[in-house]
Amino acid sequence: MVFLQLIAVFTVLLGVLMIVINRKPKNYPKGPLLFPLLGSLPQMMWHSQVQKLPRSILRDEYRRRYGKVYSMKLGPFPVVVLTDHNIIREAWNNLQICGRPKLHGAAARTNGVVRGILFQDGEEWQEQRRFALRHLRDFGFGKRSMENLVMDEVTELIKGFRRDSKKPISTQTRFNVAVLNSLWSIVAGERYSHDDPILQEIIKSIHRSLEFRGLVFFFPWLKDWFPKLSGWEEYMKCMPLSYEFLSKFVKDRLAAYDGGEPEHFTDVFINEIRRTTDPNSSFYKERGEATLIATLLDLFVAGIETTSTSLTYTLLYLALFPEKQKKLQAEIDRVVGTRLPTFEDRKRMPYTEATIQEVLRFSSLVPTGLIHKTLTDVTLGGFNVPKNHWVMANLQGVHHDPEIWGDPENFRPERFLSENGEEVVKHEALLPFSFGKRVCLGESLARDELFLFITGIFQAFDVETDPNSPRPTTEQLNSNIIAIPKPHQLVLKERH
Numbered sequence: 001m002v003f004l005q006l007i008a009v010f011t012v013l014l015g016v017l018m019i020v021i022n023r024k025p026k027n028y029p030k031g032p033l034l035f036p037l038l039g040s041l042p043q044m045m046w047h048s049q050v051q052k053l054p055r056s057i058l059r060d061e062y063r064r065r066y067g068k069v070y071s072m073k074l075g076p077f078p079v080v081v082l083t084d085h086n087i088i089r090e091a092w093n094n095l096q097i098c099g100r101p102k103l104h105g106a107a108a109r110t111n112g113v114v115r116g117i118l119f120q121d122g123e124e125w126q127e128q129r130r131f132a133l134r135h136l137r138d139f140g141f142g143k144r145s146m147e148n149l150v151m152d153e154v155t156e157l158i159k160g161f162r163r164d165s166k167k168p169i170s171t172q173t174r175f176n177v178a179v180l181n182s183l184w185s186i187v188a189g190e191r192y193s194h195d196d197p198i199l200q201e202i203i204k205s206i207h208r209s210l211e212f213r214g215l216v217f218f219f220p221w222l223k224d225w226f227p228k229l230s231g232w233e234e235y236m237k238c239m240p241l242s243y244e245f246l247s248k249f250v251k252d253r254l255a256a257y258d259g260g261e262p263e264h265f266t267d268v269f270i271n272e273i274r275r276t277t278d279p280n281s282s283f284y285k286e287r288g289e290a291t292l293i294a295t296l297l298d299l300f301v302a303g304i305e306t307t308s309t310s311l312t313y314t315l316l317y318l319a320l321f322p323e324k325q326k327k328l329q330a331e332i333d334r335v336v337g338t339r340l341p342t343f344e345d346r347k348r349m350p351y352t353e354a355t356i357q358e359v360l361r362f363s364s365l366v367p368t369g370l371i372h373k374t375l376t377d378v379t380l381g382g383f384n385v386p387k388n389h390w391v392m393a394n395l396q397g398v399h400h401d402p403e404i405w406g407d408p409e410n411f412r413p414e415r416f417l418s419e420n421g422e423e424v425v426k427h428e429a430l431l432p433f434s435f436g437k438r439v440c441l442g443e444s445l446a447r448d449e450l451f452l453f454i455t456g457i458f459q460a461f462d463v464e465t466d467p468n469s470p471r472p473t474t475e476q477l478n479s480n481i482i483a484i485p486k487p488h489q490l491v492l493k494e495r496h
């Protein structure tokens with residue numbers, strides 16, 4: 001009897017709690033039912049872990065049920081999700097919606113303090129972002145000098161592919177070193193051999209840290225109570241590797257660089273540290289040195305896996321849709337022939353550019369971008385959103401919206417071409433690099449790299465599916481930050 005009474009009391013309390021938790025402030029976006037402590041996580045876990053549904057389907061379903069702007073909670077953190085490209089553009093242009101949540105996973109990368117660009121906001125973010133944009137451009141982004149550096153990597157990569165010609169291979173890990181080297185030449189003026197063991201380790205550790213997901217991000221106490229089970233121990237094993245590699249590089253360069261003509265981005269940064277006398281600046285003395293390491297780490301983490309995975313998707317899609325591959329190769333043969341491709345060629349290669357746009361749309365590599373945070377109370381798509389709310393853009397949903405694209409599930413580069421096929425058509429709803437104040441800092445480098453790598457590879461090879469392996473699909477693994485294709489094998493055959 002007492003037991004039944006206890007259950008009744010518990011049920012009533014739970015009901016009251018559910019009502020209180022689900023009460024929304026005035027004019028706040030609607031959303032799925034919230035549970036005590038866990039927020040919307042139970043539904044998300046149910047769909048992804050039990051029903052094995054891609055997260056994109058759940059996001060589309062929420063959009064249908066609750067509208068273009070909806071709300072949910074990841075553990076204790078309230079999140080507003082934007083699913084309309086006009087609202088995303090408006091929001092990401094507002095500096096008050098360009099904060100970043102202070103996740104302990106981000107601070108753990110850099111000795112417990114959030115620094116640099118990717119996970120920082122406020123004055124330090126603005127100061128560092130402005131500096132990086134200006135000086136990365138000076139040292140290569142979009143420059144002829146970079147063309148040669150990237151082409152060296154493409155040539156090296158092609159050599160490796162020639163050795164494996166006609167054999168089934170997994171292309172998924174093949175691009176990382178080449179992409180890393182292109183970036184490393186700009187920031188450090190050096191390149192590594194493609195089979196250098198240190199680089200292989202660093203790449204693996206970045207890959208593992210990006211794969212890392214779990215409740216520990218939303219419930220920090222799990223890391224202390226269940227370090228192994230929560231995955232925290234594993235995360236902390238892979239993080240220090242890149243950090244220590246970069247710390248050593250910065251320490252050595254600080255000792256070796258005499259302040260003469262800067263050779264690369266790191267030298268310019270060191271000059272800025274030496275010049276800075278304002279103790280509030282993020283370039284000041286030891287804080288400046290720690291920020292340099294964090295910024296280099298940001299470029300590594302944000303720049304390598306993204307570009308490499310986009311190349312993996314390109315090979316996969318063009319193997320699955322060989323008629324598109326033939327069109328791409330016809331353009332390469334006509335404009336470039338057998339010499340090395342250059343940036344100059346880009347203007348005369350609309351089909352190649354359209355293919356890159358379509359790969360970025362179709363794959364939607366960073367499906368929900370990076371999370372932003374409101375810094376004040378704001379209005380978003382007509383709704384009130386209080387300060388300190390997380391805001392997420394459903395980029396993948398926008399890129400696959402049938403109302404915008406008509407046939408979003410078809411891989412069709414032609415959608416980005418003018419009627420006569422001679423010009424590339426820009427589309428307002430294509431936002432693979434996000435938009436506004438925090439738009440991807442490496443967009444121009446990524447686009448340059450994609451062009452040179454894709455042109456170089458399809459000039460040299462036909463890329464096909466392997467008749468002896470299961471036919472790959474365009475399906476993606478349920479992802480954390482980056483959407484990864486399912487493991488697959490392809491065959492590259494030399495064309496000339």
Ligand code: HEM
Pocket residue numbers: 092117118119129183298299302303304306307310365366369370371432433434435437438439440441442443445446
């Ligand atoms: C295909 C390749 C890439 C894609 C699809 C991509 C996409 C993105 C996206 C969606 C964001 C989030 C922006 C936001 O918060 O709203 C971002 C941020 C960023 N990306 Fe990229 N990215 C790529 C390559 C690169 C490269 C090559 C670099 C650097 C070398 C880079 C550096 C960054 C940095 C530093 C940020 C943070 C910007 C900030 O918080 O102000 N990315 N990127």
